[in-house]
Amino acid sequence: MLVSDLTLDDVETIAALHLAAFPHSALSTLGEEAVRRHYRWQFEGPHDLTALGAFSDDVLVGFLLGGVFRGSTSGFVKRERWFLVGQVLRHPHVLAQTSGRRVAPVATRLLLRRSSTAPEQPSRVPAGSLGVLVVAVDPDVHRLGVGTSLLRAAEASARRDGFERMHLTLHPGNVPALSFYTDQGWRRLGLPGDDEHQWLLGKELGAAIDPGAPGSAR
Numbered sequence: 633m634l635v636s637d638l639t640l641d642d643v644e645t646i647a648a649l650h651l652a653a654f655p656h657s658a659l660s661t662l663g664e665e666a667v668r669r670h671y672r673w674q675f676e677g678p679h680d681l682t683a684l685g686a687f688s689d690d691v692l693v694g695f696l697l698g699g700v701f702r703g704s705t706s707g708f709v710k711r712e713r714w715f716l717v718g719q720v721l722r723h724p725h726v727l728a729q730t731s732g733r734r735v736a737p738v739a740t741r742l743l744l745r746r747s748s749t750a751p752e753q754p755s756r757v758p759a760g761s762l763g764v765l766v767v768a769v770d771p772d773v774h775r776l777g778v779g780t781s782l783l784r785a786a787e788a789s790a791r792r793d794g795f796e797r798m799h800l801t802l803h804p805g806n807v808p809a810l811s812f813y814t815d816q817g818w819r820r821l822g823l824p825g826d827d828e829h830q831w832l833l834g835k836e837l838g839a840a841i842d843p844g845a846p847g848s849a850r
């Protein structure tokens with residue numbers, strides 16, 4: 633298995649993998665095109681993006697998107713406002729889903745047109761920290777170390793870029809993912825912004841090592 637950088641050209645396969653890994657997420661419920669546009673925004677928006685893919689025989693089997701995001705959701709909503717309004721009208725049940733909690737504020741912003749591409753809410757972003765937006769692995773190859781390889785590569789890349797720590801938010805009901813992160817030394821931070829539905833997890837990166845780690849060009 634090879635871990636290497638992803639580009640905008642990989643959006644189709646990233647979206648397909650997202651649908652397989654998160655079949656019931658609010659975004660998936662809005663349809664494949666919504667998923668594609670969401671990832672296109674992560675590549676094209678004003679973020680400092682780290683996009684890593686795990687390839688087995690040239691097939692994408694997992695990906696990780698991290699970075700310093702400036703409106704990973706709100707900027708997407710602003711850019712795709714009318715497309716998303718149409719999708720929400722077509723799939724109104726998404727607003728009632730538990731996993732649709734993130735869609736409700738999104739829908740509100742759609743109506744109020746208050747979206748922005750400002751940096752993510754400061755209270756949720758520890759200083760000197762690289763955020764992880766998503767890690768997803770093809771369900772056919774779970775528990776084979778693909779996710780671990782991606783996270784290690786992202787940590788090595790963050791260290792090389794001078795970040796001291798990493799963070800992400802996670803619904804604690806996602807037990808496999810919680811176990812996955814805690815297994816690799818991530819802990820709940822208990823900082824402002826953390827609540828019972830979205831835990832803020834983090835990891836101190838420590839000294840720079842591993843100069844030859846993956847995460848460079850494919």
Ligand SMILES: CC(C)(COP(=O)(O)OP(=O)(O)OC[C@H]1O[C@@H](n2cnc3c(N)ncnc32)[C@H](O)[C@@H]1OP(=O)(O)O)[C@@H](O)C(=O)NCCC(=O)NCCS
Pocket residue numbers: 653654765766767768769770773774775776777778779780781802806807808809811812813815
């Ligand atoms: C979470 C996820 C990325 C893990 O990827 P993976 O490649 O299967 O993980 P690994 O094989 O590297 O697992 C490493 C360790 O994490 C823990 N772990 C991973 N999956 C687990 C599960 N389903 N149940 C319990 N522990 C799990 C284990 O400690 C595992 O080590 P072990 O297999 O030796 O016991 C994958 O399950 C996934 O894509 N889930 C759906 C998307 C998601 O929820 N992403 C995270 C939120 S963004």
